[in-house]
Amino acid sequence: MEKKAAKPREDQRVRLTKQMIQGAFLELLNQKSIQNITVKELCERAGVNRGTFYLHYHDVYDLLDQMQKALLAELNALLDGTPVLFINTPRETSGAFITALVQFFDNNRELCAVLLGENIDKKFLAAVIDAPRDKSVREYRALFPNASRQKIEIFYYFIAWGFIGLIQQNLRHPSAFSFKTLVSSAERIITEGVQFLAEPDG
Template identity: 25%
Template sequence: MNKKTDLRILRTKQSIRKAFYELIQEKGYEAITVQDIADRAMINRNTFYLHYQNKPDLLDTCMNELLSDLKDAILLCPISMNPFSISLLETVMQTVLEHISLNMIFYRSMLIEENRIYPFQAKMEHIVKDKLIEGWKLDQQNSPLAISKELLIEYLGSAFMGIVIWWIKNDKPLSASEVSAQFSKIVAYGHLRAAGIDVEE
């Protein structure tokens, strides 16, 4: 009996979230009401309130659970002694894209166009940056850089998120492995050399 009840609750929550993501894409978060979500999920308002306090609670729960799953997946990427290891960048990018593929409706509703949820993008970028600088905690040499470490991390994080958003917006035009390999080459050689363009000094 408990298993049947649990499955019913799980299906109801999935229906609510699916309706929520679809409505964000169609109307934007601010325009959505609890009644809209209930109507789309084919439940009544009381059923919604059995699971979530209100619309912000639903949003926070969705964001926190997906970001927690993403963080767990990234943590499994091998730690490199070099904070700017090309293999690390490639692995993290592929891990992120594969995770997004499993939750595409959610990520599209959170990250794309005028309806995007900006706090989600900022939190996601923070998780990526934390992984990229993880090597500094292991690097006993702590060699000085020719440019600001903070600037470099900001550049890599912004470039990383820009590619992720491009990939989602264009319905995955390249495989996760292709995007990851090309991104690591751009970082390693610069965008012009990576594209095979001669660079004049």
């Protein structure tokens, strides 16, 4: 049996401190690469003592890690329950998961833009790509029992990278196209391939 720890609710001081630090961190990440961000300047900007920083994080990369992990926990929660497939079968509308996924990126726009941006390593990207993999592959296997596992994985990775690529593009240039356009376009590309370019919009 698991004991539901009934979260003691984090000390308000800790919450505020972390909030200040993470806020300053995001500001800095919008200005420069992570390797040029020092604990010292981060704390000065956050208005927090440097010693306090080390009370919560081992270093700047640990801070990044913790923020990533929190986000990924949120993302993984989306995987429970709903089927995951980008498309259920040709021409159907997008599932609940894909909607929730897009909303997830929209809700965490600033942080996701940084984590998927050029200044930071690919650990978050890799985690996002891999998160829905197993479940997705299973669903594809059910839909296409004759397709080999290799084939399905190739298809999965192609689609997943393509989709995240569009997400990244949107996060960097929000005005280029909307998330709504993104989802419907991805759906049509997945179901029809290049035909997408030949057909009329809508």
